[in-house]
Amino acid sequence: MSVTLKINGETRTLDTDPDSPLLWALRDELKLTGTKFGCGIASCGACTVHLDGMPIRSCQTMVGDVEDAEITTIEGIDGKAAEAVQAAWQELDVPQCGYCQSGQILAATALLSETGKPTDEDIDFAMDGNVCRCATYARIRKAIHLASDKMEG
Amino acid sequence: MLHLLQKPLEAAQPSRRTFLKLSAGTIGGLVLAMNLPRSAASAAEGDFLQPFVHIRPDNTVVVLSKHLDKGQGTASGLATLVADELDASHDQVMVEFAPSNPQLYANTMFGVQGTGGSTAMANSFTQYRQAGAAAKAMIVAAAAKDWGVPASEVAVSGGVVSHGSDKSATLGELAGLAAGEEVPAEPVLKTPDQWVYIGKSFPRLDVKNKTVGAPNTYTMDFQRDGLLVATVARAPRFGGKVKSFDASEARKVPGVVNVLEVPNGVAVVADSTWPAIKGRSLLEIEWDDSGAETRSSDAMIAELKEMTAQPGVKVREDGDVDAALEVSAKVIDADYDFPFLAHGAMEPLDIAMMFDGETAEFWFGSQIQTIDHNVAATVLGIPFQNVRINTLWAGGSFGRRAQADAHPVVEIAMLAKAMQADGMEPAPVKIVWTREDDMAGGYYRPMSAHRIRVGLDADNNVTAFKYNIAAKSIVKGTPFEAMLMKDGVDHNMTEGAHDTSYALGLMNMDQTFQETQVPVLWWRSVGHTHTAYVMETMIDRLAKEAGKDPVAYRLEMIRDDPRKANVLKLAAEKAGWDHPLADGRYRGVAVHKSFGSYVAEVAEISFRDDGTVKVEKVTAAVDCGTPINPDNIVAQVEGGIGYGLGAILRNQVTLVDGVVEETNFDTYEPLRMSDMPEVEVHIVASNEPPTGIGEPGTPPIGPAVANAIAAAKGDWISSLPLSKAGLV
Numbered sequence: 001m002s003v004t005l006k007i008n009g010e011t012r013t014l015d016t017d018p019d020s021p022l023l024w025a026l027r028d029e030l031k032l033t034g035t036k037f038g039c040g041i042a043s044c045g046a047c048t049v050h051l052d053g054m055p056i057r058s059c060q061t062m063v064g065d066v067e068d069a070e071i072t073t074i075e076g077i078d079g080k081a082a083e084a085v086q087a088a089w090q091e092l093d094v095p096q097c098g099y100c101q102s103g104q105i106l107a108a109t110a111l112l113s114e115t116g117k118p119t120d121e122d123i124d125f126a127m128d129g130n131v132c133r134c135a136t137y138a139r140i141r142k143a144i145h146l147a148s149d150k151m152e153g
Numbered sequence: 154m155l156h157l158l159q160k161p162l163e164a165a166q167p168s169r170r171t172f173l174k175l176s177a178g179t180i181g182g183l184v185l186a187m188n189l190p191r192s193a194a195s196a197a198e199g200d201f202l203q204p205f206v207h208i209r210p211d212n213t214v215v216v217l218s219k220h221l222d223k224g225q226g227t228a229s230g231l232a233t234l235v236a237d238e239l240d241a242s243h244d245q246v247m248v249e250f251a252p253s254n255p256q257l258y259a260n261t262m263f264g265v266q267g268t269g270g271s272t273a274m275a276n277s278f279t280q281y282r283q284a285g286a287a288a289k290a291m292i293v294a295a296a297a298k299d300w301g302v303p304a305s306e307v308a309v310s311g312g313v314v315s316h317g318s319d320k321s322a323t324l325g326e327l328a329g330l331a332a333g334e335e336v337p338a339e340p341v342l343k344t345p346d347q348w349v350y351i352g353k354s355f356p357r358l359d360v361k362n363k364t365v366g367a368p369n370t371y372t373m374d375f376q377r378d379g380l381l382v383a384t385v386a387r388a389p390r391f392g393g394k395v396k397s398f399d400a401s402e403a404r405k406v407p408g409v410v411n412v413l414e415v416p417n418g419v420a421v422v423a424d425s426t427w428p429a430i431k432g433r434s435l436l437e438i439e440w441d442d443s444g445a446e447t448r449s450s451d452a453m454i455a456e457l458k459e460m461t462a463q464p465g466v467k468v469r470e471d472g473d474v475d476a477a478l479e480v481s482a483k484v485i486d487a488d489y490d491f492p493f494l495a496h497g498a499m500e501p502l503d504i505a506m507m508f509d510g511e512t513a514e515f516w517f518g519s520q521i522q523t524i525d526h527n528v529a530a531t532v533l534g535i536p537f538q539n540v541r542i543n544t545l546w547a548g549g550s551f552g553r554r555a556q557a558d559a560h561p562v563v564e565i566a567m568l569a570k571a572m573q574a575d576g577m578e579p580a581p582v583k584i585v586w587t588r589e590d591d592m593a594g595g596y597y598r599p600m601s602a603h604r605i606r607v608g609l610d611a612d613n614n615v616t617a618f619k620y621n622i623a624a625k626s627i628v629k630g631t632p633f634e635a636m637l638m639k640d641g642v643d644h645n646m647t648e649g650a651h652d653t654s655y656a657l658g659l660m661n662m663d664q665t666f667q668e669t670q671v672p673v674l675w676w677r678s679v680g681h682t683h684t685a686y687v688m689e690t691m692i693d694r695l696a697k698e699a700g701k702d703p704v705a706y707r708l709e710m711i712r713d714d715p716r717k718a719n720v721l722k723l724a725a726e727k728a729g730w731d732h733p734l735a736d737g738r739y740r741g742v743a744v745h746k747s748f749g750s751y752v753a754e755v756a757e758i759s760f761r762d763d764g765t766v767k768v769e770k771v772t773a774a775v776d777c778g779t780p781i782n783p784d785n786i787v788a789q790v791e792g793g794i795g796y797g798l799g800a801i802l803r804n805q806v807t808l809v810d811g812v813v814e815e816t817n818f819d820t821y822e823p824l825r826m827s828d829m830p831e832v833e834v835h836i837v838a839s840n841e842p843p844t845g846i847g848e849p850g851t852p853p854i855g856p857a858v859a860n861a862i863a864a865a866k867g868d869w870i871s872s873l874p875l876s877k878a879g880l881v
Contacts, residue, residue: 017407020427028382028425033374034366036548037426038499039588043818046499074366089364093356093784096792097224098363099371099499099548105364124827131818133499133549134224135795137829139788 003063007032008076018064023047025063026073034074034102038131045130048103049073055110057129074102080151081112088147096134104130108144117148199329201291203336204257205284206235207249208292212312212325214241217251219258220268220277221520223498223547223554224792225847226357226785227273231281233355233782237348238285238340239292241324242312248358253522253542267521269555269675271748271845274781278843279342286340288331295330296322345779345840352780359546372503372517372545377581380505381410383568384429384585386436387418390445390811391595392670395419395438402435412436413571417560420568426585446670447811450600454490457602457667460623461488465665468642469651474608474661477617481608485698487691488604489871491683492805493597494676495821500548501591504561505583508569512539517561518547520554524632528559532566551796552675553596557631560596592821593813597806598676599624599667601646603687608658613699615710618657620650620687623665625673645675649684649747649852654714655692655707671808677796681747681852686801689743689856690869703742703860704730716776717746720753720837723774727835728755738769741860743853749844750777751837754794756830756857760865766880768798768830768858776837778844786846787834793850794832799824801855803876 004013005022007030014029021040026032026049035058038046042057049058050072085108088094095101104127111118111126118126123144132140201208207215216235222228228248236246251258258266261276289309297304300320308315315321345352362370369376388394398419400412408428413420419436423429478484504517506529513533519525522542530537547554565584572582586594601624608617626643628634637645643664644651651662676682696706704725711718721744725731734740737759744753757770773790780786803822807814815821855873862880863869875881 020431024425024427027374028427031368031376032366033368033376036371036499037373037501037585039818040430041588041817041819044499044588044823086364090360093360093788095224095357095360095363096226096788097499097547097549098359101363102366127826129825131499131823131825133497133551133796133823135792135799135824135829136788137795137824137826138791138832140826141829 004067005063005071006069007071008073014063016063019062021059022049022061022063022066022071023058026058032073032075036099036102038100043131044100045103045107046100048106048130050077050106050110053110053113055107074106077106077109081147082109084147084150085109085112085143087150088143092139092143092146094136094139094143096136100130100132104132104140108140108147111144112147112151116151118144201288201328201332203284203288205281206239206288208288208324208328208331210325210328212245212323214239214246214324216246216248218248219251219260219266220273221250221518221544221547221550221554222359223518223520223550225273225789226782227268228359229355229357230274230781230785231277232358233350234278234281235285236355237350238282238343239289239324240309240311240349243350243355245312245324246358250544253519253526253544255523259523265521265523267523267555269520269552271750271847271849274843275749275845282342283340286342287337290337290340291331291334292324292327294334295327299327299330352783354784355782357785370546371500371548372505372583373500373548373585375505375516375545375583377507379580381422381424381580381582382426382429382585383420383422383582384433384587384590385415385418385420385564386433386438387590387594388440388445390440390442390447391672392445394441394444396441398436398438400436402437403432406432406435411572411575411577413568413575415564415567415571417564420571422572422582429585430587442811444670445811448808449810450493450808453667453669453808454600454602457600457623458488458490460665460667461602461604461621463665465621465623465663466641468644468647468662468664470661471659474617474619474659477659478606478608478619481616482611483609485607485609485694486605487694487871488602489683489687490602491600491686491873492807493600493671494682494800494804495592495597495806495815496549496551496553496676497592497821497823498547498549498551498553501588502553502561502586502594503583504565505581506565506569507579507581508533508566508573509579510573511535513566513569514541514543515562516543516545518550518554519544520550524557525559525562528562529566532563533570551677552679555675556596557628557633588818589816593816595672596674597671598682599627599673601683603683605687605691607691607695609698615656615695616658618660620660620662621665622647622650622662623667625667625669625671627673627675627679629666645680647684648680649745650688653688654712654717654746655688655710656712677793678747678848678851681745681848685743685745685747685852686855686859686873689745689853690859690863693741693856693860693863694869707744716751717744720744720751720774720776723835723837724753724755724772727774727833728757728772730755739861739865741857741862741864743856743860745852747845747849747852750775750846750849752790752849752853754853754857756854756861758858758861758865764879766858766862766875768828770831770833771854771857772833773850774835774837775846775849776839777846777849778839778841780836780839781843783836786836789846790834790850791832793848794854795824795829797851797854798830798858799828801858801874802828803874803881805874
């Protein structure tokens with residue numbers, strides 16, 4: 001069956017089951033492997049992508065349900081918040097193993113797009129769904145504040 | 154991770170001649186290509202190629218990392234060493250994983266190629282600096298000849314080679330000429346005051362790729378034309394076998410290519426990942442549990458506790474500790490138990506390979522390449538030199554990828570043979586473990602029980618310390634046994650206790666080995682994950698018994714270990730130990746040596762309205778010898794604290810009738826952003842040789858938090874995780 005998706009600004013038609021997870025369509029069909037498989041049950045956030053700018057878990061999102069939406073992955077994010085986040089991540093050497101960081105960056109970008117000057121509580125709330133087993137949380141927090149400063153400057 | 158603490162081999166730098174001889178001699182033409190670094194495949198006239206350094210005419214300096222980087226920063230650390238001696242510019246340096254080649258790339262502390270025991274920088278410190286210094290000497294010699302000037306007048310700085318103000322060239326421009334120079338046998342190393350990156354700053358080389366979702370980074374992302382993806386249904390009980398199965402529904406899933414029995418289960422082979430996962434869920438399998446572990450973890454803990462009541466294998470025996478206990482004025486008894494822990498790396502296990510019947514190529518985060526390589530050759534029945542292992546970045550490991558049995562290699566090799574036997578055309582295949590597979594798949598930090606009896610005299614001086622521990626041995630019965638066990642003793646289990654530098658009067662330590670089918674493995678800091686907790690909470694209890702301050706008491710008790718005392722004092726000072734705390738705040742301290750490094754941590758906690766504990770701040774001091782990348786040391790201690798904290802708060806793997814209960818992050822709840830304390834790390838300046846940093850941050854956090862809880866409530870939690878006591 002064919003499904004048409006709007007991904008990173010492009011319209012892509014896939015020959016795939018509408019009941020299959022967006023995660024695997026991105027990774028295996030479209031070879032957009034920056035979006036990661038972590039848990040498969042929306043408990044870790046490694047598979048986070050933007051759906052009309054909102055962070056969602058692509059492992060629990062079926063392709064048939066998102067045909068009309070704009071989907072953005074780590075490969076396609078741009079704009080002021082995304083650029084500030086990636087620059088801050090690089091400046092502070094946030095990643096260790098790095099496997100969760102696409103999801104962290106998508107979540108942080110969504111947060112800063114909504115809330116330009118987040119508090120630590122805002123960060124806890126927005127980022128608690130994104131697990132980092134290397135526990136780079138302290139740097140993620142610093143990097144979000146730094147990105148916020150960069151967006152102002 | 155693993156402690157192959159054999160006597161270090163000579164950290165010899167293979168010469169170019171040896172390199173070529175090793176590469177060509179063992180192998181011949183075809184395999185020459187298989188055993189050379191990837192970057193060397195394109196090497197030609199104009200390239201400078203040595204085992205650890207490849208300088209390209211385009212002015213790129215490729216450092217070959219013999220170690221797996223699973224987040225601990227080793228690849229960038231090795232590049233730092235080469236770049237410093239070579240006087241390269243940070244911008245021109247990149248890092249690539251070396252192929253599996255035990256002659257060229259052995260860990261000098263192991264004798265085989267492998268990463269673990271926080272040894273990466275320690276074993277490479279001289280070797281990689283020599284490699285950089287040799288390359289620089291050859292570049293300088295080439296420039297001198299080319300320019301007709303004395304070598305002593307040629308300078309290299311920031312990647313630019315120059316003679317006065319009239320001659321200048323890049324490293325890349327001189328690479329080809331330098332390749333023809335003789336490799337210096339004893340390259341002169343810089344003195345520490347000449348270092349430009351070591352001890353200062355060398356930003357990580359993998360950060361850019363890891364912030365843009367770059368392709369071809371992790372095994373999970375591995376792509377090849379015609380790639381097949383497989384999942385394997387493995388026995389729900391450890392040691393179970395397939396009795397029979399029905400794959401008719403699985404085969405109906407579009408994309409499923411084949412279903413094959415492999416020795417440890419049933420593999421569903423598909424053209425992509427989702428059909429492999431979906432197809433597997435439709436398998437009907439009857440398992441034979443006759444040889445399986447069918448006990449519950451409660452029963453296994455009970456057995457361990459009984460074991461600690463009996464004498465075991467003598468690990469340390471200072472004297473007649475029972476007699477000393479008899480005559481002591483007071484005896485303190487304590488029992489501890491620790492659960493199985495899963496590593497839970499963000500990237501579940503995965504491995505890819507291509508087998509054409511004669512040669513095999515693997516792509517994965519190989520942590521002990523020499524074992525993986527040997528096992529692959531053995532299982533496939535092909536010569537060692539017909540196997541190529543391509544090491545990829547790993548999305549964490551924490552010890553999980555360092556298996557003695559190379560089970561992921563065995564599994565995929567058996568699958569490749571099954572595919573071949575079933576008449577399938579040779580094709581690249583990747584086995585993906587789901588989170589459930591990874592979590593319920595065993596290879597846990599062993600559960601353990603600890604029984605302590607401490608004798609005190611009338612003045613509360615410690616006169617006797619009797620310590621019985623029981624757990625499944627990580628190394629007994631594995632290929633590591635011959636290397637790591639001596640006289641029947643497994644020191645991996647007791648490290649951090651039998652070798653304590655506290656003066657504890659007569660100390661005896663016995664160990665007893667539990668037998669179970671549940672596979673166990675090193676988990677970030679191995680034995681220290683439990684011994685540090687026991688020793689540092691016991692010391693706190695003894696301080697209280699003696700009516701002394703926990704820091705002052707430790708300083709009195711530490712014998713001949715000034716570096717341990719130093720980090721303790723530093724952490725206490727930076728944490729404001731002598732200053733009063735805000736209302737509702739409590740603190741605890743712990744100090745522990747592991748992997749050659751000393752770490753002290755002061756944890757400051759509070760309690761939420763519901764009585765659960767919140768770790769607010771951790772102040773750490775670390776002495777890991779010469780600091781190579783200070784910022785990475787800070788990162789590893791931050792991460793080590795977070796990793797240990799998540800585990801002691803609420804992580805345990807439990808079994809019911811042999812079946813794992815916690816199979817994903819909903820029930821094995823990892824540390825999250827809101828749990829992460831503020832962490833402050835202070836590094837001791839040192840000229841000692843560098844020691845470990847991937848693991849040593851982890852052991853002190855558990856006891857530091859437990860001691861803070863005891864400061865608040867009076868009792869030390871002795872059965873982990875803390876959630877069992879309602880504190881999480």
